[in-house]
Amino acid sequence: MKKVVATSPRTFILKRNELLSRLRMELSINYEILSEEKINKIYYDLVKYCRVNEAVKEEHIKSIKARKA
DSSP, X not given: OOOOOOOXXXXXXXXXXXXXHHHHHHHHHOOOOOOHHHHHHHHHHHHTTXXXXXXXXXXXXXXXXXXXX
C-alpha cells in the first residue's frame, strides 16, 4: 500500500482485508443506518477507483488535494 496521509479524524486508510472488521466496529459505535440507495451510491462512487492505471490514480489524488486547499 502506498503511503497515504489522512488529515481528517473520520478518515480511515485500510487494507481490503481489514475492511469488514472495521465496518463492524464502526457500525457498533455509530447508530446511523444507511439506506440501500446510499450504500449503492457510495459503492458506485468508489468502484471506479478500484482498478485504474497510475495516471488515473494520480489525477484522483490531485483532485482530493485541490478540494482540501
